[in-house]
Amino acid sequence: MSDVAYRVTGPATGSEDPRRFWHLTLTLARMDWKVRFFGSVLGYVWSLLRPLLLFGILYLVFSEVVGAGDDVEHFPIVLLSGMMLFFFFSEVTGSAATSLVDREALVRKVGFPRMVVPLAVTLVGAFNLLLNLVVLAVFLALNGVAVRWTWLLVPIPLLLVGVLATGTGMLLAALYVRFRDIKPIWDVALQALFYATPILYPVQLVQERSETLTHVLMASPLATLIQWTRRLLLGDDTPTAASAIGGAEWLVIPGGILVALTVLGFWVFGRTAPRAAEEL
Amino acid sequence: MPEPPAHVAVSIEGVSKAFRLPHERVHTLKERLVHPLRRRSFERLQALEDVSLAVEKGEFFGIVGRNGSGKSTLMKCLAGVYSADAGEMWLRGRMAPFIELGVGFNPELTAHDNVLLNAVMLGLTPEQARERYDAILDFAGLHAFQDLKLKNYSSGMQVRLAFAVMVHVDADLLLIDEVLAVGDAAFQQKCYDVLQDAKRAGRTILLVTHDMDQVQRFCDRAMLLERGRVVEVGEPREVARRYMAINFASHGDEGRPTLTTGAGGTGRAIIVKAWSQDADGTHTTTFEQGGVCALCLRIRFVSDAVDPVLRAIVSDPDGQPVFVAASEWHEPLGAFVPGEILDLAVSFDNWLAPGRYSVTWQVLHPGTGRRVMAEQTEALSIVVTGSRAGGGVVDIPHAFDFLRSGAAPERLG
Numbered sequence: 001m002s003d004v005a006y007r008v009t010g011p012a013t014g015s016e017d018p019r020r021f022w023h024l025t026l027t028l029a030r031m032d033w034k035v036r037f038f039g040s041v042l043g044y045v046w047s048l049l050r051p052l053l054l055f056g057i058l059y060l061v062f063s064e065v066v067g068a069g070d071d072v073e074h075f076p077i078v079l080l081s082g083m084m085l086f087f088f089f090s091e092v093t094g095s096a097a098t099s100l101v102d103r104e105a106l107v108r109k110v111g112f113p114r115m116v117v118p119l120a121v122t123l124v125g126a127f128n129l130l131l132n133l134v135v136l137a138v139f140l141a142l143n144g145v146a147v148r149w150t151w152l153l154v155p156i157p158l159l160l161v162g163v164l165a166t167g168t169g170m171l172l173a174a175l176y177v178r179f180r181d182i183k184p185i186w187d188v189a190l191q192a193l194f195y196a197t198p199i200l201y202p203v204q205l206v207q208e209r210s211e212t213l214t215h216v217l218m219a220s221p222l223a224t225l226i227q228w229t230r231r232l233l234l235g236d237d238t239p240t241a242a243s244a245i246g247g248a249e250w251l252v253i254p255g256g257i258l259v260a261l262t263v264l265g266f267w268v269f270g271r272t273a274p275r276a277a278e279e280l
Numbered sequence: 281m282p283e284p285p286a287h288v289a290v291s292i293e294g295v296s297k298a299f300r301l302p303h304e305r306v307h308t309l310k311e312r313l314v315h316p317l318r319r320r321s322f323e324r325l326q327a328l329e330d331v332s333l334a335v336e337k338g339e340f341f342g343i344v345g346r347n348g349s350g351k352s353t354l355m356k357c358l359a360g361v362y363s364a365d366a367g368e369m370w371l372r373g374r375m376a377p378f379i380e381l382g383v384g385f386n387p388e389l390t391a392h393d394n395v396l397l398n399a400v401m402l403g404l405t406p407e408q409a410r411e412r413y414d415a416i417l418d419f420a421g422l423h424a425f426q427d428l429k430l431k432n433y434s435s436g437m438q439v440r441l442a443f444a445v446m447v448h449v450d451a452d453l454l455l456i457d458e459v460l461a462v463g464d465a466a467f468q469q470k471c472y473d474v475l476q477d478a479k480r481a482g483r484t485i486l487l488v489t490h491d492m493d494q495v496q497r498f499c500d501r502a503m504l505l506e507r508g509r510v511v512e513v514g515e516p517r518e519v520a521r522r523y524m525a526i527n528f529a530s531h532g533d534e535g536r537p538t539l540t541t542g543a544g545g546t547g548r549a550i551i552v553k554a555w556s557q558d559a560d561g562t563h564t565t566t567f568e569q570g571g572v573c574a575l576c577l578r579i580r581f582v583s584d585a586v587d588p589v590l591r592a593i594v595s596d597p598d599g600q601p602v603f604v605a606a607s608e609w610h611e612p613l614g615a616f617v618p619g620e621i622l623d624l625a626v627s628f629d630n631w632l633a634p635g636r637y638s639v640t641w642q643v644l645h646p647g648t649g650r651r652v653m654a655e656q657t658e659a660l661s662i663v664v665t666g667s668r669a670g671g672g673v674v675d676i677p678h679a680f681d682f683l684r685s686g687a688a689p690e691r692l693g
Contacts, residue, residue: 004372004373005283005284005370005371005372006370006371006372007368007369007370008357008358008360008369008370008371009360009363010357010360010362010363010364011360011361011362011363012360020403023400023405023406024400024401026406027396027397027400027401027406028397031386031389031393031397034389034393035386035388035389105384105385105386106384106386106401107361107384108361108379108380108384109359109361109377109379109380109384110359110361110377110384110398110401110402111359111360111361111377112360112401274363275363277356277361277362278299278362
């Protein structure tokens with residue numbers, strides 16, 4: 001029996017006990033994961049099968065039928081890596097937005113560090129991303145892409161996308177408690193972002209059209225990180241993030257947006273989350 | 281405020297909490313954008329005002345009060361769900377909350393997953409949660425349903441599961457908000473046994489309840505809240521008496537007979553009205569224990585009737601009759617003609633236990649057939665106040681006689 005007196009200060013955002021914080025996040029993530037696949041016959045196999053089928057279709061349509069990016073080497077991989085990261089971002093931000101409200105039963109009855117809720121969402125997304133990477137590896141092999149040491153650096157941009165998604169997700173989650181139309185707005189915003197990010201079309205195509213447009217599109221940290229990942233995967237024939245945006249100095253913009261969004265997300269969540277139980 | 285002394289498990293000092301209730305809930309951005317300058321008006325609801333309290337380690341402490349008196353808000357502040365606006369709260373040892381009949385289950389998950397999730401939420405490690413899983417399900421008696429989604433559970437089953445989780449997380453301090461309102465009698469008893477064991481093991485229990493009987497039976501001390509303020513802290517009996525007084529004083533149905541439900545019978549007679557009055561003949565429905573209570577009735581005969589029998593049945597809230605007065609043991613009433621009116625009163629020294637009772641009136645045909653001429657179930661509702669609740673159905677006046685014999689033993693030393 002512990003016999004330590006402690007002050008009750010209301011619901012916290014984070015926790016001083018990292019072990020407990022991790023246990024909570026992991027358990028909540030595991031349960032979120034279970035809810036998603038409960039009742040389907042193939043169960044967890046779906047989480048692997050779904051991206052495999054989806055990527056297979058896109059691969060067929062874009063490389064065999066449409067023929068987009070014929071002059072870009074390994075266009076299928078360019079396409080799939082972009083889709084994969086975008087799905088990760090949209091899944092995490094989309095679920096994080098409603099996460100506090102979805103977990104209402106817990107939030108209203110148990111005092112636990114509130115940041116566990118959006119972090120569990122990120123964890124589930126990260127796990128899905130990991131499975132998708134397995135699928136991507138299959139396609140890399142099918143395409144005959146040479147193994148290179150830069151693959152070891154791929155986790156860095158992936159981690160940054162995770163940070164960006166978590167920060168944005170927290171901002172949305174905090175706002176959604178008060179403004180329920182955040183969800184449809186964000187759904188539309190994600191659609192727009194999808195087409196505004198060079199995913200279905202190669203960045204070279206944009207560069208040929210207009211320099212200004214390139215600066216604008218690549219100002220999105222997500223686009224920059226996707227381009228960086230592609231470069232690490234495919235090597236010299238793929239433009240670097242710096243060259244895609246039109247010069248290394250331009251990278252300050254997406255970098256600044258990344259930091260600003262993340263800090264803003266954590267800050268707003270930290271201020272709002274302790275009162276979430278009353279607003280729900 | 282410095283850390284409380286070692287024997288204090290819960291220390292609350294000047295805690296206040298207000299809620300802002302918007303007059304119109306602005307829930308969408310569009311409304312904010314369309315009316316950017318409209319002042320949002322709020323009503324302040326002071327849920328808790330300057331509440332101070334110290335609960336000793338190992339105490340079984342009751343918190344009572346009417347609906348909206350701030351009990352649950354106080355519990356939520358202690359549980360770390362709400363943050364207080366002012367004041368300080370200290371807890372000693374690990375706390376497990378049980379609020380709004382649960383610990384926060386997810387209806388889409390199975391009982392198995394919910395138990396693991398909530399055990400971790402309440403402070404166990406995932407390994408500990410898995411180890412104790414069987415014990416928890418055994419306690420709840422729900423092993424057969426462990427793979428059923430929680431949304432398919434009855435509310436009683438959910439409460440059982442939640443309570444089972446709460447008592448298995450090794451908390452030193454249990455915060456329990458209205459658990460025992462749900463669940464069958466056997467499970468309620470089990471809960472109390474467990475709480476008694478927990479208390480014996482030195483744990484501290486804070487129990488929010490409306491049941492004054494529970495407070496007096498289990499609690500060492502109790503607190504009465506009213507409109508967010510502490511009215512009284514002390515002996516459970518005294519707190520229960522104050523609660524009853526506050527509760528029934530404001531119901532304000534004195535003297536108004538409540539003719540409501542369930543008229544029936546052969547229709548030979550009609551119940552015109554039923555009421556209750558005190559020794560002075562004043563109409564009232566609130567009676568101090570020990571005083572005279574009179575149950576009155578006016579009936580009108582529709583057709584000829586001979587020697588009708590009148591019965592007043594006083595029942596407790598569970599519908600269990602606690603006292604029946606019947607006129608058949610008295611002089612026969614004789615014959616009545618149509619249109620004739622009969623007023624009657626049954627008066628008795630009121631030694632019913634404090635609480636609410638309903639009165640059912642019956643007009644019967646004579647004989648053993650019990651054919652009903654007229655009946656008014658729950659014709660009125662009366663309240664007995666008092667502080668002499670011994671825990672029984674009635675508190676019959678009694679005397680103790682003591683006789684000591686034999687020599688007192690020599691005091692040694």
